[in-house]
Amino acid sequence: METQKQKKSFGQWIKTSITVRMLMVGILILVLLIPLSYIKNLIQERAYRQEEVVSEINQKWGNEVLLYGPILKIPYQTHKIKKIWDEKTKSYLQEDIISVHQAFFFPNTLDISTNVESENLGRSIYESVVYTADMKIKGSFTTPNFDIRDIKPEDILWNKATVIINSTNSKGIRSNLELKMGSENYPLQSRYTQNSNTNRFETKFLKEISLPKENIVHFEMELKVNGSEQLRFIPVGRETNVAMTSNWASPSFNGNYLPDTKTKEISENGFKANWKVLQINREFEQEFFGELPHINSSAFGVKLLIPVDEYQKSERATKYGYLVIALTFLVFFLIQTVSKVHIHPFQYLMIGLALTMFYTLLISISEHSSFLYAYGVAGIAVVLLISIYSKAILRSFKFMGLIAASLIALYTFIFVIIQLENYALLVGSIGLFLILGTIMMVSRKIDWGNDGA
Template sequence: METQKQKKSFGQWIKTSITIRMLMVGILILVLLIPLSYIQNLISERSYRQEEVVKEINQKWGNEVLLYGPVLKVPYQVHSQTKTWDDKTKSYIQENLITVYNAYFFPNTLDIKTNIESETLGRSIYESVVYTADMKIKGSFTVPNFEIKDIEADDILWNKATVIINSTNLKGIRSNLTLNIGTESYPLRSKYNQNSYTNTLETQFIKEISLPKENTVEFDMDLIINGSEQLRFVPVGRETNVAMTSDWASPSFNGNYLPDTKTKEITENGFKAQWKVLQINREFEQEFFGELPQINASAFGVKLLIPVDEYQKSERATKYGYLVIALTFLVFFLIQTISKINIHPFQYLMIGLALSMFYTLLISISEHSSFLKAYIIAGIAVVVLIAMYSKAILKSLKFMGFIGLSLTALYAFIFVIIQLESYALLVGSIGLFLILGTIMMISRKIDWKND
């Protein structure tokens, strides 16, 4: 008889113990981490698919554009002597060898004016931003200095001099390229370059009238090119000036040099920016002998920054999923403890799964609409579902309204944090501090001694 009473009292303690309830809620929260992790994997998978589609669109339209040039290329001869053994004469024969190298001379001035017109291309539910850049390029070459390498005038092969331009995107060029030097025009043609990040365009041999043998010569050219993601230039001029305008409202200026803050202007209709780079600002010389080095790391320009897309926002939202589940369970736990209403673990599990469904609704709806609309629809659906369910298990309109308002405030708070960038940590910390203070005030009514 006494043993039966002990069993009954132990079973009653299991049902009413606050400690047991807390352990149960904690275990359920850990269990619900599993569907949340699957949801995060789903977002990553969909985001990766988006990247693949965007990459394919960009490849067909034209990848990023990096422009490097024009550069004057002048071959020259180097004389050397070698000795070879002659078995017939039983002596060494001295021979003169002539090796041809190339000298590269950068422009004295380089001015580039470009207008970027952006366009949105879509495939299925995915979109990519591409652009068409209309460039006006002009500058000048001064008389090359071969004396620094002790190269004699007779060894300079002026009759084989050319001008080259390097670019990462020949596929996107939409105009026949002609370089005007002085009074002459020279078409540019592709030249295969196996070991270079950029592709080379080169003119035919420059006529003597166009060469800067004794005086400075000026050049100009027009270029229309399709590209995506970003547009950059290597400052090869002794003085490089770039002026850029665009109808894209979210630029990200990158590279080694930033535009002049006095001329930079960003509005909802586009942006304007200007750069001025001097030779003294660079890490490389004005001329090279032998090989043209890789100086792409010195490039600067603009990236057409795509605002945070739906998948990035959804991923940020899921990072707060653990917080939403924990706080919602805590609200139910406090109501259960204070009102002495019994809530079964299965009911906690249903509430947790409903909270998890918010993120799948958010992802699926945002693929066909804006993130704001998707967030509102998913939030309303989950809040109404849990509020109606709480009415069934708590048997009180007061508790139903309290839970509905709590979830609405929580989702609104998280939405604000997602939209913020610079102040996200500050606002989040203040919000969590206020939530913690509220919970501490409410939990004072719980009698922990009778556990």
């Protein structure tokens, strides 16, 4: 009889002990970290799949465009005297060894006017932003300065001079490349380069009338190209001016130079932007001898952003999953402690699983709709499910309303944090401070000494 009473007493203590209940709730929270980690992996997997599909769309339409040119290329000769011993004359003979090198000269002025027509291309549930850019390029070349290398006029191979343009996207070009130098037109042909990321286009040898030997020579050309995500330019002109208009309403101006803030306009119908870059603003010279340098780091332009990245926001929401589960369990624990209603660990587990279902609903619905709609539907579904379930286990409409209000406030608070970027930490810290203060005020009158004894 004494043993049965001890067993009954021990079982009763297990049910009524606050310490035991706290330990069980803590263990359940740790257990629920497992499905949350799987949900995070699911989001990353779906995001990676999105990147694969977007990359495939962009490759077929045309990747990002980076324009580098036009550049005047003029070969020149160098001489090296080599002494050779002649057995017949018993003396040294001098041999002139001639080597041919390349000199590259950037334009004096470079003006680019481009209109970017963008659109969304989709495959299945994924989409990418692509564009077609119509460019008008004009400028001028001044007489090249070979004196800085002490190159004699007779060593300059003017008859082998050409003009080259480098671009990262040859697949997307939708017009014949033809450069007008002075009064002559020169088609540009593709040339092999060792840099697999850059495509080079070069004219045939320039005629005498097109060479800037003594006078300035003006050039112009038109280019139509399909691209995706980014459109950038390298400011090779002594003075480079770029004017861009587009129907895309979410641009991100990037690179070493930003557009003029006085002329920049962004609206729901698109944007307008103008850049002006001078040689003094750059880190490279106006001419190069030998090889063209790698100056892609000096590029500037625009990136066309898709306004909402559903997976990024879903991943940010899951980071607060631990907070949601812990605070919800805490509310149930406080209600259980105050009302003396027994909540079984299995019921805590069901509530926790319902909370994790919010994130799977959020991901699946946001793939077919907006994040706001998905968040609202998932939140309402989970709040209703847990509220109805709490009415069954707590047997009180008052407690049911408290649970529903707490969940609504918590999901609203997290949604606000997700939308914010610059003030997310500030708002989150203030919100958590208020939540902690509320819990401290509610729990201050609980008799923690009564541990089921």
